[in-house]
Amino acid sequence: SFKQNATTAGNKGGKRSVVYEAEQGPAGSENQRSQTFVSNGQMLNTTPGLSPRTLLTMVKPLADMLRPNTLEEYFGQSKVVGQQTLLRSLLDSQEIPSLILWGPPGCGKTTLAHIIASTNKKNGTARFVPLSATSASTNEVREVIKQAQNELRLCKRKTILFIDEIHRFNKSQQDTFLPHVECGTVTLIGATTENPSFQVNAALLSRCRVLVLEKLSVEAMGLILDRAVATLGIRVLGQDPMVCDGDLHGDNQIAVSDIYIEQKALDTIAYLCDGDARTGLNSLQLAVQAQVSSTRQNLLAQDGSPQEILVKEEHVKEGLQRSHILYDRAGEEHYNCISALHKSLRGSHENAALYWLGRMLEGGEDPLYVARRLVRFASEDVGMADPSALPQAVSAFQACHFIGMPECEVILAQCVVYLARAPKSVDVYKAYANVKACLRNHKGPLPPVPLHLRNAPTKLMKQLGYAKGYKYNPAFSAPVEQEYLPEELRGIDFFTWTPTDS
Secondary structure (H helix, E strand, O other): OEEEEEEEEOOOOOEEEEEEEEEOOOOOOOOEEEEEEEEOOEEEEEOOOOOHHHHHHOOOOHHHHOOOOOHHHOOOOHHHHOOOOHHHHHHHOOOOOOEEEEOOOOOOHHHHHHHHHHHHHHHOOEEEEEEEOOOOOHHHHHHHHHHHHHHHHHHOOEEEEEEEOHHHOOHHHHHOOHHHHHHOOEEEEEEEOOOHHHHOOHHHHOOOEEEEOOOOOHHHHHHHHHHHHHHHOOEEOOOOOOOOOOOOOHHHOOOHHHEEEOHHHHHHHHHHOOOOHHHHHHHHHHHHHHHHHHHHHHHHHOOOOOOOEEEOHHHHHHHOOHHHOOOOOOOHHHHHHHHHHHHHHHOOOHHHHHHHHHHHHHOOOOHHHHHHHHHHHHHHHHHHHOOOHHHHHHHHHHHHHHHOOOOOHHHHHHHHHHHHHOOOOOHHHHHHHHHHHHHHHOOOOOOOOOHHHOOOOOHHHHHOOOOOOOOOHHHOOOOOOOOOOOHHHOOOOOOOOOHHHO
16 A cells, blocks of 8 residues: 655645545556545545546546536535535535526536435435436426326435536427426426526526526636546656556556656646636546557557656647637627627727627637627717728728638727727717607607608699708708708707607
């Protein structure tokens, strides 16, 4: 047996300690390792029983293999499941309400549902049935509900029904849950990346408690990655060497003790994975597997003696691109970002405007959508303060249409900077809004067009007085006194008028 204590620096200067304890199993068996994490004074225990050899041979993603089973292993959502939270007290008392878990990808929605299920399974109080709205049919849901009714009637056992991507179910499919959630036949836990206010039926939403999960912080990602490398027995470069038997493991030709990773590489993953634990763990897995595979090929060409494997920052960056930036062209983030861009332009903050433009374009937004919004902004918020803004925006739209992405990104950037720096005026926007209000608030029939303003292309129309008395402005050398509004609106100024004036 062996014991080894290793300490790594946290992202904010703190310390994350990992203590390994292992007992030698039967001949040819893997060591079973239990680990204790020390984080902010808390001792967190896990016994996953994985090893670097497992990492090399497993087909399942690392993020799924290392999914936590207890709240002690669940990092980054202390606002939702912290010690003093309502959900934590409900979990401890086995009183689980129906929940909608809303948060970005990789923040821990599915994991939290599995932890809730695991907690109830241990006590035998409920069974857990997971379904995905991307593949499950209405008939499958009804069958699960029928089984839940039998379980409750015969065994007095509740059913927790977990629906991943619940927003993919349409209105009629979501209605299937209503009576059964209402009477307690099933406890529904739905996970969604979309705003449930828009994507979940109001009747179903009123029967569930919405928990908002946040994007994971860099510090939380650091703890998750520390747990991963400790679980697999991968050593962080610079720590004390781990004592082990040093034997080779079959065809892998690599000693378990010979896999290292730079702390800088872990930090890079924590910073670049954009708060997505699934992306971070799978990127770690990809980097380690790639280096192990490369080293194995070198060993075959040499004498077969074990070599040290070092995963560096550049190895991590190769497999971790920022193409996964949180952005959904059809979801709420689409509207959040365009709103942020519009408000930054309105506030003449060119750097913020460029940032939100970049968030949208790098996330895969249609450049013509952005260009159309800029055309609108040129009239709505710049208006007559700089009449050249509208031609600039229209030209940008046409240029984007001609050449597309990625070449048109600089054209949109130029237009954004121009609009941010331009003087602002909403006089035209307000005046037209007042016209619409005037039309909506008018009591009775709308006033007719004055006769002198009407065209008179026929003899009959001339006889009826159409165009009679109209003064053709170009025929006069001085301004012409003439009314252009209906009689009841004469003297109105829509630039200063308010709906209460009518």
